[in-house]
Amino acid sequence: MTQTIPIEFEGATLRARPGETLAATLTAHGVQDFRTTASGQPRGVFCGMGVCQDCLVEVDGVANRRACMTKIEKPISVRRGAHGRPLIAPSPSAGVNVSGAFTGTDEPELREPELLVIGAGPGGLSAALFAQRAGVGVTVLDERSQAGGQYYKQLGVSEQGVLPADAQHRRGAALIDAARKAGVQIIADAPVWGAFEPKEFIATVRGRSIRFRPAACIVAAGAYERGWQVPGWTLPGVMTTGAAQTLWRTSRRLPGQRVLIAGNGPLNLQLAAELLSGGATVAAVVEAAPAPGLGSLDSLLTMGLAAPALVAEGVGYLRTVKRHGVRIVNDTVIESIEKVAGGLSVTLAHVSGATLTQRIEVDVVCLGYGFEPANELLRALGCVHDFDPRRRQLATRRDETGLTSIAGVYALGDCTGLGGAKAALAEGVVVGAAVAAALGHAPAETLMHERARAVNELARQRRFQHALWNVYASPLTAPRERCGDTVICRCEEVTFAQLDAALDEGLSTAGAIKRRTRIGMGRCQGRYCAPVLDEIVCERFGRSRDEMSGFAPRVPVKPVTIAELSGRGSGS
């Protein structure tokens, strides 16, 4: 048995695994309720990746820390988050000048790397590695404590006594290692909170702001899961598929013992197989798409030809799920979730609208209803985006080298519109090569062969992805009933009824409705409500969605403390 670290939580002592997240420790000890909102509602882990700002707890007296982004390295004292917790008085040693006139701001440190890559997922790392090998000086920033992104989710805890790393972990570790060895500077725990024209970024690194003015940059910020706005979707115990997968893949902790997984897409199947391997009971996998039948044969064939390894992985997950006797319920979605004595009670509905009579009781519900691109930095820079009606999201306008509408600003992977991790890997090579050339470096011949292979691989992965979308096409892409007391905006607790009232007052733009109802004004910056609001407003007024129809991007794209901005922190 490995050493554990004691965590004080509301008077109890919990045993944390070194390197796991605080969210994982609390979850493993049966804690689902992490904080209460302004209106007194309980909240817990939802996105598990630092986006939703719902798992806020007080750590050693500092309020509003994200449990999912807090890595356990030493004993800490934790309390549930509460609205408007008192501020701690600054210590005299906090670096704040005690008297006399304010003498101005400390200029943040300025760094000018040749190439700045934002996001250390498969796409960002592969681009960084290629460019560095071609002679470019590359710095990579990532918000998480470990590189790898959401696909490679590196194991943060010791392998002793837990299921060891699998092939997906190991491929990620190898890529991270190769990038480091090639000389790429990877800066972890470095959230980029601002992007400014023409191509400047500001990140918080060890409690201070650093400005980056690179000669070129690649934004590879990935994606986050969409919400599924049904009654009960904000309850503790309801989390995204990615959040549950992060608990398991980084900390080897289960989100709960009895789990229902619902959504649309193959990741849900992978999660089911992983949780089963960890000993959880999966009540069912509820899939909005129909079961693949004869009609999908063409698509399945295309997938098999384009990416046989991925298809084999998928078949493996399916086998595991079937072997454990887990039901896969197709053409079905979650209609509502209710808190009951023993956990959560879930009501399902057929995509046609008919409610299923049988309710399912579980500890945890995972929602995996697709993704939204994390394009906020690109939008803040003013890169042109087009609305993709098929995927219901903005796609970054780029040429075949990944160059956006702004000189020197490149983008790749899921933040530009979804393509999957394998496509991002190949795209990284293509974009890395283009950036290296644009910066005046001539890659060696072997590297150019690699690039040629990546071009083919990218084409294959895109064929695979299109076929995959065909297989998973569902007639229902949003909850049927978006009305009443169901929350649309998690942060400000705005309901669909409040939105309807604002529309009835004649307000006709997302911005006006935001100012009227506070929708999207919270810590998460409208990550979950904004696309839904935009869709509803555009539908009502017969407009098509575009980059101007939703909220204007705002900095900071993630909350940042005043101490981190001023560089005069109490902790640094």
Add this chain to the structure above:
Amino acid sequence: MSPIRIDELPCRQTDVAVIGGGIVGLCLAGFLAQRGRAVTLIDAGGSSASTANAGSLHVQMQSRFMRLFPQRVAGFEQQLPLYPRAVEYWREFERDIGADFEMKVSGGLMVAETPEQFEFLVTKSRRERELGLSVELLERGDLERIAPYLGPAAYGAELCANEGKLNPLRCNAQVRAWAVRLGVTIVDRCKVERLCAISPGFTLATTLGSLQARQVAVAAGPGARALMDSVGAFLPVEPEPLHMNITEAAPPLILHLVQHAERSITLKQLSTGQVVIGGGWPAKLAPGSDYPVVDPASLIGNVSLAQYMVPSLAQLQIIRTWAGLNSKVDGRGVLGEMPGLPGLHAAIPGDAGYTLGPLTARLVADLMTGRDPGVDMQPYSPMRLQEEELRALAGQ
């Protein structure tokens, strides 16, 4: 449900057209409707003045304006008596329309950190008292008692009891709803491209067609300049893009509207618990547009100063920043009929335009309906601008 399409004006004729749907335009439209006029209010949207306002109720002279525009101090002084009345009028207006603006008149502090800065406040307060303002000076000990949240750097302050704050989001929404209840026709997302004088009245060429009005009020902030220009009138309003920050919620901490004797800042806590930090750090205008965008140097500078003044803000997170437009002329508002263009009125409130909004709207409504405003309107008359223009032309 079939989509609602807004692609033409709901009417082609109106008694009064109000251009601009900010706090001044909304109030003015409501007052005119109360007096029996058929009012159409046209708003281009995308403006960032009232919709971006941070909710300070200003009364004492802002050190920022005095520092940046010393040649306009005489103008500020002429407008000064309107400010305390404007704050009182906000309260009266809130009661009259049965609204809740989350208004708090808990006083405003202008903080000095050095004896020299304090000396500046001594001189400023003397002049303000001469002009009828109620202000007092606080030394360190007194200041600590009423504002324990201030850090050790605070040396003294000027307190103006009738300063305060409100929630501009709530104000805008409730004033809009009131105007609609009174029968004002509001046309959103419609831009007036030019004005044309006909006799009697005006034709407005808009992006949704043309509209005829007997009277026109221009409450379009910085947009007023081009509109007036289209009809041959001179109204030199300049946009001043400014930066604002808001934090997550904190428990009640900062009672006052806090400013600085020498540096640009306003700092206050809203009823949500969020702290709004702004007060004149510059934003930029997006290239080729009148849309203001955030400058990171202002974000860092503004919140660093806030932390210096109120050290316990250090751990609070900034969750959003935005930029808005202040409208500047010459230190005074421009309120009233444009010379030589009967029926065309300017409604530009002047610096701290949100504070002055409802009161100046009422004054203009009085002028437009032939009532006595009860205030000498001569200092705010657009006539002075014509004189300025003539002088400029003569000098060429």
